[in-house]
Amino acid sequence: MMQKKKQWLAACFIAGGIAAQGATTVLETGFEGYVQTNTSAAIDGLVDAFPSGDTGDSFTAGAGVQWVGANPDTTGNSSTQVLAGGDQSDNFNQGIVLFDGGSQSVNGLNISFDFYNAGSNGNANEGVRVAFRNSANDASGFFIRNDRDGTCKINGTDDPTPNAGQDTWQHFSGTFVESTPGVVGSYDFTYVLTNLETGVEITSGILASQAPGAFADGYSAGLFLEIADPNDPVGFTGMVDNVSVVLLTDVLPPASLDASLTNGTDVALSWSGGFLANTYNVYRSTNSGSYGAALATGISGTSYVDGTTESGKTYYYVVSSIDASLNESGFSPEVAIQTDTQPPAAPSNLVIATNMAMFELTWDANAEPDLASYSVYRSTTSGSFGAPLASGLTTNAFSTGAPTVGESYYYVVTATDTIGNESVGSGEVAGSVSDAGSKLFFVLADGDVYGFNSIASNGWSTMAAGVMTNGTLLANIPAYSNYQAFANLPNWEIYGIDAAGDVLHWSNVADFLTGEGAATTVATGTYAPEGASTERIHGASYDPATKGFYTVLEFDGGGAPDGDVALYSNLTDFVSNTPYVTNVATYGGNKANFYYGGGDVPNNVGSYTNISGNLPYFQVPGSGQIESWVSLEAYIDGPGSRSFQLPDFSGDRTIVGAFAVLPAITAIGDLAIVPLGANDYELSWAAEELGTYALQVKDNLVFGSWSNIVSDIAGIDGTLSVTTTAAQAQSFYRVTGE
Structure with a gap:
């Protein structure tokens, strides 16, 4: 990372600085x-x-x-x-x-x-x-x-x-x-x-x-x-x-004067033309309003670069005009500029922890009085960091969603002062999300939220009736007991439909476990509220195969069990309750459903021996027994192809919501580059709607590290494109999933 050098700039008028003119x-x-x-x-x-x-x-x-x-x-x-x-x-x-x-x-x-x-x-x-x-x-x-x-x-x-x-x-x-x-x-x-x-x-x-x-x-x-x-x-x-x-009738000084730093210490001055001015004199001082002999004289233009300053000092400048008869005007407005290029100290004691598929970073706060903010950098390669993952942070803590399971990620933190000088990086820390916490979450009727590391025999499938064996009580959020459904995306964003039919959004699991206060309402009244004499849902989930959502209608308009499955083609349709297929199956009294892509479903669970292979589609009916299907197609065909899991949850232990780990979105295809003229190029690739991407570059395929040109590019269900300018005679590009 390069230290950024900026300047502090102020302008003020010197009282009485312009002499009386003819x-x-x-x-x-x-x-x-x-x-x-x-x-x-x-x-x-x-x-x-x-x-x-x-x-x-x-x-x-x-x-x-x-x-x-x-x-x-x-x-x-x-x-x-x-x-x-x-x-x-x-x-x-x-x-x-x-x-x-x-x-x-x-x-x-x-x-x-x-x-x-x-x-x-x-x-x-x-x-x-x-x-x-x-x-x-x-x-x-x-x-x-x-x-x-x-x-x-x-x-x-x-x-x-x-x-x-x-x-x-x-x-x-x-x-x-x-x-x-x-x-x-x-x-x-x-x-x-x-x-x-x-x-x-x-x-x-x-x-x-x-x-x-x-x-x-x-x-x-x-x-x-x-x-x-x-x-x-x-x-x-x-x-x-x-x-x-x-x-x-007399010469006047410039009405305006500006100053900027060109390389951290050289001061570039520019000013407006003075009345009757033939040339100009530049004055410099380290004390506001006090000037001795001119720094430079006889300047024919309206700009000047002072290359004789020292780092870490504040300088004051004024300019006067000289007419053809060598009469000198008073002073222009004064400008002050600080050549401070001393960055803050690097943040210390950076610590990384995992929490519910989240990375949580903390570090000791810097003590500099001119500290402005922190920046967090992330990379998959130790010691090689591009653009910051996040900047402008005003607290010494940062949480970020866990990227690809099994991948190691490296983090450093920098500090920036009010001038814009950025420190070197902190000590590097690394973390992996292979054991980032719970992979399966149940919300019970009393508001308890439980997490499980696995859906296999060491997870919830060995539980006794109504007892969350091997589960961890993560939180109790009473408001969740009245929710109609929860669904999560591959990037761990969570959506919920509350009792009023509103759609709420949490950015990550950590926010979800703090309650409704951490959520944003993204739609109001798009689903029927509890108690309404219209269809309302109990259960929703995202399907990575179709990149859509499916929900189950618990009751019809007359309050009788319904069980119709409604399919939505995308997140927008799900939020606005615009299904494209309904009445595809009947699951009356359903309480929750979820997709689990972990691939570790056991071959035998209790007395039920008809479960084999990966059964990723699950449902919790009103009876409390957990059912599973081999595919979404089998699920919407009806209950005839289901398999049963042993646990039984009822009463205040009824499961009213569930969501689980989904496969990470990493699909990238058809990368193409098109010249636009000069050194500009357009790069495009086939992307996923829920993916996040980074465009990287290097000038040698054998040596050096890949550097981010653009990061945190939000995915779409189609072709993404980015325009860039090649800085080297030869550049190589790649796109990675974040």
């Missing part, structure tokens, strides 16, 4: 120099030249009515009067404010304004919109929209964070910078939205490569101010105040 104010007004007008009157005085103390050319009326009125809420904005609109017969109340000195270059243009949405008539589109005019002052574009319902839309793009809504003064500020210096018509727009009442930033962002047609020539003449009050002439008033547009 700037020219082309528009600034707080609407304090105008005479307040009645809200029902036409615009009065706003068409005149800006009053003394304000900067700008003029205010021109558009559609609807705008007026200067008293500020209704001085929390966050102490102005006595503001520009207002809305609550009129017109849906859109508009005005145009022109820049001082005519049209201005958009590159380096900063806009800021305060806005307030007062009241509501239920229309979500009510709000304040500000747009730039083109250089000819005959069209508007690049709208900045803030509606009372929280919508913040910038040039058609919704910010994911809503604004503060209505009845709150808010401040918007944004700056245009050419996406590519010297290329007119495409701009990056950086913006910030702040709640003026709380002083808290609401949202911020960068819209890259905006190409607004309103100033495709690189110039804008002014602003278009609109108070939108659509579809209702009353109930809403929008306000604008402290409108300002500033043309920046």
Whole structure:
């Protein structure tokens, strides 16, 4: 296993890191120099030249009515009067404010304004919109929209964070910078939205490569101010105040800076272009906010790799811009990156145990404070491990279903820290499922669950009537006494049908022995409940030959013994109760049935000498005597071909459910490989629905070990395919069952 090297990354702004820039104010007004007008009157005085103390050319009326009125809420904005609109017969109340000195270059243009949405008539589109005019002052574009319902839309793009809504003064500020210096018509727009009442930033962002047609020539003449009050002439008033547009004339630092590790210690930096930047300087420090001489100067691009760091340290970086006259800007946002590549210690004292055909792994917990998780690796070859069987584990224990009986499996565990560094493997442990625990399980009417190692003469077949000789009491789950049936799959998943007719699922035997709390309900009411005047089942089992299920109906709709056998073609049909054949045999009063593939049925059991060979199909009728058949076909032909087993279970010892070990699914056939182009290939093979597979590769058939490319591939009843890319000039592939 290779140690994974990742980085810890953080970003923060340095307070006061950007120095004051040279700037020219082309528009600034707080609407304090105008005479307040009645809200029902036409615009009065706003068409005149800006009053003394304000900067700008003029205010021109558009559609609807705008007026200067008293500020209704001085929390966050102490102005006595503001520009207002809305609550009129017109849906859109508009005005145009022109820049001082005519049209201005958009590159380096900063806009800021305060806005307030007062009241509501239920229309979500009510709000304040500000747009730039083109250089000819005959069209508007690049709208900045803030509606009372929280919508913040910038040039058609919704910010994911809503604004503060209505009845709150808010401040918007944004700056245009050419996406590519010297290329007119495409701009990056950086913006910030702040709640003026709380002083808290609401949202911020960068819209890259905006190409607004309103100033495709690189110039804008002014602003278009609109108070939108659509579809209702009353109930809403929008306000604008402290409108300002500033043309920046000094170089600006990059608005964003990113850092990443390239090989554990080398730091790769990348940043956005700075306004008027000709080259860039990179600064590094081990203390946040404290920088001395530049680490690198005169960088012509927007990236840099620092190959002089040391492992295990945290470094802080900022970047400045240099213009053509060698003036230097302030600093970009700061990024911090940790070159920690020290992994946790390998987990210790790994122990493996078997429990009901399950492997249970435990180990000592790691003590590192930055520990994040554990990963478990499994292999059939000692010392050779591919992809993890499980990762992201937060406890020092793991259980996994027992794979093929008789096969030895090897396990190691690794630890991973919060950075993503993974330890070397723990000490290796091995286990075999040849003696993984009970192979046959009975559930009795009192909720007892018994397990047996064998179905042979040393197992349940020598029991006295009602006594579980040689059996182990594994659990008592009273709720199971009312279940209608249990069935298990070859991978030890267990399904049960409870008294209500619901279908429940347990992932393994260990979960089953803890009770209903460990189960997942996969279908509700698909089978008739106990006590219903409809057919209900008692007994269900999986048949590996047909890969389907069969159940026995204990009672018919009138409560009389029925005994019909219903067959299901697959797990989905069984869960949804969609049989394809019924009434194939009659076994009235059946209690449980199961398939046993162990192959160790005795030739003689008690006084019954007509049992010979492998009899894998079993049933427990209401009489308590256990019956068996040589095949599913013989079973559904009827009781005439059955053989009897001696034990007799009745009363609270009545067997109400049973399931047993099934043959492992390992079928793999027709492996094929098809080239897809370049080094990509598709591998396909014939699979089993209940199988689990792994695709493995090696570059030499004689030497080396097989490595997993993909593991835990869920089987289907048909052809499986996986696409992979060959990493070597020569690769060999195989598929194995897990």
